[in-house]
Amino acid sequence: MKINSVKGMNDVLPTAEGDSVAFNGRLWERAEAVFRDVMRRYAFDEVRTPIVEEAQLFSRAVGEATDIVGKEMYTFEDRSGKKLLALRPEGTAGAVRAYIEHGLPMRDPVQRWWYFGSMFRHERQQKHRYRQFYQVGVELFGVAQPEADAEVLSLCNAILVDLGLEGIELRLNSLGDEQCRPAYLELLSAFLRERREQLCPECRDRLERNPLRVLDCKNEGCQAVVADAPASHEHLCAPCSEHFARVRASVDRLGIKYRLDKNLVRGLDYYTRTSFEFLASALGSAQQTAVCGGGRYDGLVKQLGGADTPAIGFGMGVERICALLAQQGVPAHAPALFLAIGDEAAREEVLALATEARSKGLAAEADFRGGKIARQLGRADKRGARFAVVIGGNELASRRAKLKDMRGGEETEVALDELVAEVARRVGG
Known part of the structure; x- marks a missing residue:
């Protein structure tokens, strides 16, 4: 009996072409070589965390109300039936768990980490969105200054430049912090409640649980509603406003072009202050154009039981990067x-x-x-x-x-x- 791969989980082969060319191993090798070189130049050290973690790690870090935890996470009981485990749906939570578990906040709170590995989400498979997908990620712990945000943006931009990828747009936003976000959420909720009937059923539910997620909805009706919604970066407290201004000034100094995007909230609950995405229109649909996304998550280490530690990071989709590289052609691996x-x-x-x-x-x-x-x-x-x-x-x-x-x-x-x-x-x- 012939056995095929699990739907949404793909083989990476040196012969992949046509619709599967994003899974050509030669493209992946080229991309990984650039990842490693840029990480070396920026002095980030590689870490490798388990693919399987306790499910509560992600529910606490990512958020119970997110689609990732509520709908997409692969969970299963261990053999004893005493623990609920999960295939990791993203990389930051596991990195934070390792940072805390190994006592690093006490030894040296500043850690510059990167990783490359597979993530899993049980969602509807479509082009550039898979159930097993790969990310290269960066986590910078222990630095609160806005120049760290700019450095991480510079690192991400360096990867894209070194890969020769063009036509990619950086979008920036600030989500505020625990001081100013509650007032903004009240303002946003009031705005959305007045237009509740114009929202899709899913966003009506989100409105009560997590109104920020309405801003990220791809439904055309919801997009029309939030076009006039108040912008988080225009309702920041003084410290957050200063932080964001310094991030923007540093990015300008580095010559990295960007556009403010008031609807950029990302899909995870742990983000604070700076949030960003790099978008590639060459990938097609607006839902699938993000090649990289991340931001600051200053409260997550403490939330998961560690010391109060600032942090910022990003995740970059390897399949989407390789889909863009394929447009340049597949490199030959010819023997000398x-x-x-x-x-x-x-x-x-x-x-x-x-x-x-x-x-x-x-x-x-x-x-x-x-x-x-x-x-x-x-x-x-x-x-x-x-x-x-x-x-x-x-x-x-x-x-x-x-x-x-x-x-x-x-x-x-x-x-x-x-x-x-x-x-x-x-x-x-």
């Missing part, structure tokens, strides 16, 4: 040297030469199936090899072989003992 087997006696020599090439940093491939030389060289051409060589009985006897340039077709006789060095010289040149 392809070794074809002329006869059975050459197998050990071919293996030794391939191993020597790899030890020198060259990508090398050998076709150990052997067989017709034309077929083997056809594979070398298909693989995009830079050079190819056939090793058989004559080559073993003379200790010389013809190195073929697969681009121009020229052949050069080279001693087997100098073959790898010659390929390295030509590739380097």
Whole structure:
């Protein structure tokens, strides 16, 4: 019986193309290389937290009233039946749990972390929205100053620039804090209640539980209503207003363009003050154009049992990044040297030469199936090899072989003992 993958959970393969090209492993490798390089330059350290956590971690951190916890989280009881576990739907809660559990607020409250891994949400599968999806995320703990917000925005922007992605717009907002947000929520709730009948059924429910979420609704009727809603960044207390002004000034100084978006609230309850998204119109639907989103969550560490610790972070969708990269074309992973087997006696020599090439940093491939030389060289051409060589009985006897340039077709006789060095010289040149 044939068994297929679970709906909404995708394989990443080097052969993926067409509608599945966002899951081409070569694009993922390119993206991850940029992630790692930028994180190194910004002095962020990699962390890896479990995929499975106690479900209450997310209900407390993300919010009971959010769609993530209420509708989308994969939960299950452990074997003892005493704990409810969950596949992580996002990365921040687990990072905060680890930060607290390992006593870091007492040892060194300033931690600069990043991670790359899979998240899970049981939602309606559609393009750019999957049930298993991957995020690269950043969490900066222990720094309250607005320059940290700008630094995180700069880091995210650096990733997009280094990937060569264009046409991506940064949107900024401030949600205030525990001092000014309650008054704003009252103002917003009063505005929405007057227009309750114009809201979709889901937003009428949100109005009572979490009115901020109405601002994020993609229903056209609700969008028309909130177009005139009061803006949170225009109803900030003095400290929050100053913080946001300094964030904007720093972003301006860095030359990063942005647009204020009063409806930008994000989908998680833990955000305070700065919130942001990077949107790519090339992804299509307005519901699926965010390639990165995040903000400040100064109260979350304390909420989960730690010390009062400021923090800011973001999550970036890897599938969406790779969908944008695919528009530039899939990079080739071509071997520098392809070794074809002329006869059975050459197998050990071919293996030794391939191993020597790899030890020198060259990508090398050998076709150990052997067989017709034309077929083997056809594979070398298909693989995009830079050079190819056939090793058989004559080559073993003379200790010389013809190195073929697969681009121009020229052949050069080279001693087997100098073959790898010659390929390295030509590739380097």
